[in-house]
Amino acid sequence: MDGPRISTADRERALRELSQHFGNGRLTLTEFEDRSAAVTTATSLNQLAQLFIDLPVNTPGPSQIPAEPTVSPLAVVITFLTIAATALFAATGNPLSLLLVAAAVLILLIRRTR
Incomplete structure (x- = not known):
């Protein structure tokens, strides 16, 4: 070999x-x-x-040669939160769940930039 x-x-x-x-x-x-x-x-x-x-x-x-770029962990978390919020909204019909996820995403983005 x-x-x-x-x-x-x-x-x-x-x-x-x-x-x-x-x-x-x-x-x-x-x-x-x-x-x-x-x-x-x-x-x-x-x-x-x-x-x-x-x-x-x-x-x-x-x-x-560097490997191809990988998916950012932050993108994975944001995607998961979006799917979870959509499922929660579909299950409960409460739009507040969407706002909670939006707030969580904003907090993650703010912490990431610091």
Whole structure:
């Protein structure tokens, strides 16, 4: 085995990186096509790293590219509160529950900005 196994996300990052190198003129069309094909069949980080060995260091290799952004915990809480308020309003018919959730969301946002 050639090191840790890679995921689909690793392959996608490597393909984006190769596209950037191609767009910057560092790879010919044939080199880009060959390396892209190799990315799709790669199974380890070492195999991916070999595809970037002759490219400039200032551009990160596939294992150094940051992961895709994740969902903010605050967004999850706000979504949960919104769903809970809607369910509470549907169950009780009391619109005050919507105001309570709006207040909770505002408090979370204010505390987050401090």
